[in-house]
Amino acid sequence: MSEIKRRDFLKILGLSGAGTGLVGCAQEPAKKLIPYLVQPEEIIPGIPNWYASVCRECPAGCGVHVKVREGRPIKVEGNPDHPVNAGRLCARGQASLQGLYNPDRIASPMRRVAETGEFAPISWEEAEAFLAERIQALRQAGRADRLHFLTDAAAGSSERLFAAWMEALGSPNRLIFESFDLEPLREANRLTFGTAEIPSYELDRADLIVSFGAGFLETWSSPVQYARQFSRSHSFGDGRKGRFIHVSPRRSLTGSNADQWVPIRPASAMLVALAMTRELVADGHAGARGAAIRPLVEPFTPERVAEAAGIEAETVSQLAREFAESPASLALPPGVELADRNATATHVAVNLLNYAAGNVGRTVRFGPNLRRGRPAGVERLQALVTAMNGGAAEIVLVHGVDPIHTLPSAFGLSEALENVGLLVSFASYMDETAARADLILPDHTPLESWGDHSPAVGVHGLQQPTINPVFDSKHTGDVLLSLAARMGGDMAERLAWPNFNSYLQESWQTIHQEFAPSQSFEQFWRAAVSRGGVWREVAAQPVTLSRAVGGVEFDVPTLDGDATTPYTLITYPSPNLYDGRSANRPWLQELPDPVTKIVWNSWIEIHPDAASQLGVQTGDVLTVTSPSGRLDVAAFVHEGVRADTVAIPLGQGHEHFGRWASGRGVNPLSLLPVAKDATTGSPARLATRVALSATGGRSRLVVVQGSDDDQGREIAEVVSLAAALEAEEHAHVAIEREPDALVESAQDADPKSPYRWGMAIDLSSCIGCSACVTACYAENNIPVVGEENCAQGREMAWLRIESYYEHVVEENGHGGGHGEGAVHDESKGSHVVHLPMMCQHCGNAPCEPVCPVYATYHNPEGLNVQVYNRCVGTRYCSNNCPYKVRRFEWFDFEFPYPLNLQLNPDVTVRQKGVMEKCTFCVQRIMSARSDANARGRDVADGEVVPACAQTCPAEAIVFGNLRDSNSRVSKLARSGRAYHVLGELNTRPAVTYLKEVARGHEEG
Amino acid sequence: MPSNRRRALSVGLTGLAGLALIALVFQLQRPHPALSAALVQGDQFSLDPDTLVGWGRGPVQPIFFSHRRHAGVYEMDCLYCHSNADKSAWAAMPPVELCLGCHRVVRAASSEIQKLRGYQERGEAIPWERVYWAYDFVQFNHGRHVRAEVECEECHGKVEEHDVIYKWAPLTMGWCLECHKKPQEDEAKLAAAARNAALFGERGRESHGLYPRSIDSDYGVLSGPIDCAACHY
Secondary structure, eight states: OOHHHHHHHHHHHHHHTOOGGGSOSSOOOOOEEOOOSSOOTTOBTTBOEEEEEEOOSSTTOOEEEEEEETTEEEEEEEOTTOTTTTTOOOHHHHTHHHHHTOTTBOOSOEEEOTTTOOEEEOOHHHHHHHHHHHHHHHHHTTOGGGEEEEEOOOOSHHHHHHHHHHHHHTOOOEEEOOSSOOHHHHHHHHHHHSOOSEEEEOGGGOSEEEESSOOTTTTSSSHHHHHHHHHHHHSOBTTBOOEEEEESSBOOTTGGGOSEEEOOOTTOHHHHHHHHHHHHHHTTTTTTHHHHHHHHHTTOOHHHHHHHHTSOHHHHHHHHHHHHHSSSEEEEOOOGGGOOTTHHHHHHHHHHHHHHTTOBTTTEEEEEEEOOOOOOOHHHHHHHHHHHHTTOOSEEEEESOOHHHHSOGGGOHHHHGGGOSEEEEOOSBOOTTGGGOSEEOOOOOGGGSOEEEEEETTEEEEEOOOSOOSSSOOOHHHHHHHHHHHHOHHHHHHTOOSSHHHHHHHHTHHHHHHHOTTSOHHHHHHHHHHHTEEEOOOOOOOOOOOGGGGGOOOOOOOOBOOTTOOEEEEEEOBTTTBTTTTTTOHHHHHSOOTTTOEESSOOEEEOHHHHHHHTOOTTEEEEEEETTEEEEEEEEEOTTBOTTEEEEESSOOBSSSOTTTBTBSOOGGGGOOSOBOTTTOOBOSSOBEEEEEEEEEEOOOEEOSSOSOOTTSOSSOEEEHHHHHHHHHHHHHHHHHOTTOOOGGGGSSOTTOSOOEEEEEETTTOOOOOHHHHHHHHHTTOOOOOHHHHHTTOOOOSSEEEEEEEOOBOOOSSSOOOOOOOOOOOSSSOEEEEEEEOOOOOTTOTTTTTOTTOOEEEOTTSOEEEOTTTOOOOOHHHHHOTTOOOEEOOSOOOOTTTGGGGSOTTSOOOOTTOEEOOOSSHHHHHHHHHHHHHTTSOOOTTSOOOHHHHHOTTOOEEEEETTOTTSHHHHHHTSTTEEOTTGGGOOOOSEEEEOEEEOOTTOO | OHHHHHHHHHHHHHHHHHHHHHHHHHOTTSOOHHHHHHHHTTOTTOOOGGGOTTTTTSOOOSSOOOHIIIIIISOOOHHHHSTTTTTSSOOOOOOHHHHHHHHTTTTTTSHHHHHHHHHHHHTOOOOEEOOSOOOTTOOOOHHHHHHTTOOTHHHHOOGGGOSSOOOOSOOOHHHHHHHHHSOOOOHHHHHHHHHHHHHHHHTTOOOOOOSTTOOOGGGTSSSOOOOGGGTOO
16 A cells, blocks of 8 residues: 555545544454455364364373364363363363463564673574584584483374484483483382383272372372362262372472371381371281282381381371272372482382282273373483583573473582583573573464374374464474474484474384274374364273282481471472473462462462561561571461471572562572482482571562451351261252252242352362462453562462361251361361362442443343443442452453463453453353254253363363253252352352261261 | 656656545545456456445455456355355455465456466465454354344345445444344345244254344344353353
8 A cells, every 4th residue: 555545535534534543442453354265164263273282281191172263272171082181181281371472472583692601693504504514514524422412201103203313313321301200110120020010090999098198189290180089089978978188298289188197207208108008018908919018017006117207106096097008008108299219119119019919900090190201310411511511512492391400509510500501492482491491493382283292102182283383483303303303314304204293103003003094094193182082991901919019128218407407398399380491471370289288489388386486477587407408488377387397489580581570589409409210210209308597578479368367257157977867867858849940049040041050069078279360360461560469469369278277067957057177187287178269249339239331230131240341449349248359450450461362252351440250151141042942942050160170170060050950950949068158148148059968977 | 957857747646646646535435447357358248446445445356356247247246255154253355266266367467366366376474454353252154044044144244235344334332232132024034934943842842032023043042142142151
């Protein structure tokens, strides 16, 4: 368009008054309509496309469905067909979108300019030519082994390509590195059962789970899978409920779901497991199996062990008795955070316990084993550091890992990198290692790339791109193939694939032969891509006790430190940030830690007794000193750790990595020594003791939950198993008598409406993992407000998890009783109840009558609706809401490019000055109703699934129509355990909670 | 000399252009001279520049596209180009490929079609000026309206008579509600309602007018809901 025409146009626009700029005070909409040049056949603008892929946020390998609108992924949900996660996803999986759209991604290849020391963008052509030349020079000089390649532990085609590439190059120095490895477990299984595999733990079949600390509901191994299984067996249903005993020095998120917490001394899990085994064998519960292991466990009497573990001998006996008498028990090992210098022996002890109780083959099944890469041990890592320092590492390539942040600084890797000739990083973000690199070749994020991952035997997940690359990044597989081509000769011949996708397809030929030899490969491939992979049932294989177990030394592991360092340090993976790889995702930074409810920071957990000895309170800064290092961090005082133990989460303490992560919190790895498991050489994290001293300073810790005590207001309720059974009995009689009766709150909609939307949340299922919270952020365009605003109570979460420390109440079965309860919990803290709290969509809503402009009102389908364009921001509604679930937009919060591409087009992006809150995902209700309407029928039960219920790994949230007496939600709302939070206010909520059930040790 | 003449010529032309602009100011209904020239050139239908309907009331588009020609003269169905208006919340614009489906042959020499081809060859999207839009807090669903047999012209006017598309309806909430509240008399809509009602009746639930005086397509009766949350969320 020429200049004069545009000017004319502007004049015409101005004169005719047709300019749209004059209208109202709201934001200007986009003024162009951009059509496709060639519209892809499968895309209809306005209707989402779903692509199956694999979540790569941790090694668990959950299957995902990615919702794509007009070419932009806007939501990630679990793949319902996938055997690992069955449609569910954790908070980190939900936040993978913020990895894709992270504004701090490296936008193009970069090379460090020697003169300035700064990075400067270069083209891919230049970058690859440069690197190929350097590698070629090394090869021609016969020093190919001076190239080292560090990668993550994914099991799949890229893994095989890395291996093939290094082999073709002639360098043996490929190192697999993973922050949290399961090598001690693998080795223990080799020693105990002669098979170096990670078995499938069948939590859903277990009636009693005794865990020695594994965070299986948060970070250990395959958390979404375990959460689903755990909730199947542990939640109350069909008149039974599994029991879970957490035997560990720290009550983690996983531990907070236990019916009993036994706080043993750190590094004593091995002894407790052995003593339990001994009791089992001595009482004859192990039958014939007992004879073989008796000599091994004989010396570990409960009395001897009790002293070392810091608990009563009777407790050990009780644990052993319960374990033996349970119809289906399962013992789980300590998690990665409790891996000590004798981790393998500890895992062997747990194996023996499972073996003695006859669990192997029942709740511990070999055959459908988990598959993980085999990470290098401490020695290989030390050898790498030595090689670097000796100048023997001329080129180091790093892919998918950030060793500077995730290795204890005592390794000296950071200093050693100074001596590396050329450090090349394939990172997508400027992590600590990339920031030190000479050349950065940014990889695609998983949502942009082809790939595969096999998390278990018989399960092959297939990953496909869901968007065109957002930045000028390139798949590392493609880079390696291109480098090989550039180097020519042997290298090019052995790696002759044109791109990674063709390599991937070729490596799937074997899977094709295994799964569908009768189909053509093309058919098989298309089906696999659209399903997100292929999988099959794998039969269990029997194992027998190996003789090697006789040689295991059950030495008590040592901890660094002496009399001056009285506290044992636990450094555990953060449920939100994992090892720190998720630290630059604002959703996860603002997601309250499930145990402490702290946002945006690091802390040290300390027992009240220890705190009073030191004279500190929550927020006082402590100097933590270990023989290996020291740091300052704010104290968080609570009863979730032993008095002789302190705990600091991993994940924070980045110097680089991006605007939300850098300069935030501390990295406790600076306190750890170079320590390893005696048998496998895997890094030991439970390795040191520390001294604490108050600095006198204060640091602001933003704890978003005001109190963990509901002050007897019956907000969170927990009953004993007996009381729950009785209440269910009464309810059952009532339902038999009037099968079609509706709950009272079903009335709170227009008499003619077929719907009254409602929700039921089973607190005995909810594990507090907070996946729902992040899913809600993703679905509903909820802004992130930052630490400062959180401190002022301005966080915007529509849904939050409240955790209360409750006592178990015996009831008379009719509900409402509030007498002295039988507390079955022997530990000092009591029962933890996680309670998801969102707008209750009250039938008699206190917020509605106080709104002067009718911006909030009750709609004909029973929803409590907030009309943004009507709201003038008086905030009266929020003041009048007893649940405190309404959120006010204090500012226009930003979604810096390209984060704005994630916004859900079906939900309004709110502006400054309006009130907002949970809508029950009204956009999903509208869409389901529109679909049902087009088919001339009502919405069927299960057709509307809000984002929180969709992702809940524990299947705790059920949504539906309260006016349909056959809907799941109606049935749950009539349960004997049903209650309304603050129901005495006569708010008539649409959200019904089902009481948490605690099972004591005498109940079964 | 020639330079002087050129200068004189350019001054004259500038003057003429100025006059044309003034003429524009006073005669907004008349098309832009350059535009009408482009239209007349090679146009076997020879549109009369004075009778372009809608001229000046809507924005000048990057390509002069006449709905009168396509929907009026040739009676093309709206859904031929806006093919998702009945399926999706968004009616959407036809892809360039669809235009060229006919225009590779039909009037391929015309200057406007050349422009179209230019966009296609450059791989560039046509930046159509947006005429109808709603604020972000309005969730308008085309598909539901089309399926409820609301005619396109009820909101967009008789586009088959318009050469230039302009905002025919005010698109204010009051205007939306006028229709949502109106008892329906239109035969086609009543028939659609009857079909819906019959479907509902089969399942033993009576149709009901959920909202006073309104006919609600959601609940088996007619017209649109007046519940705020139907559009605002």
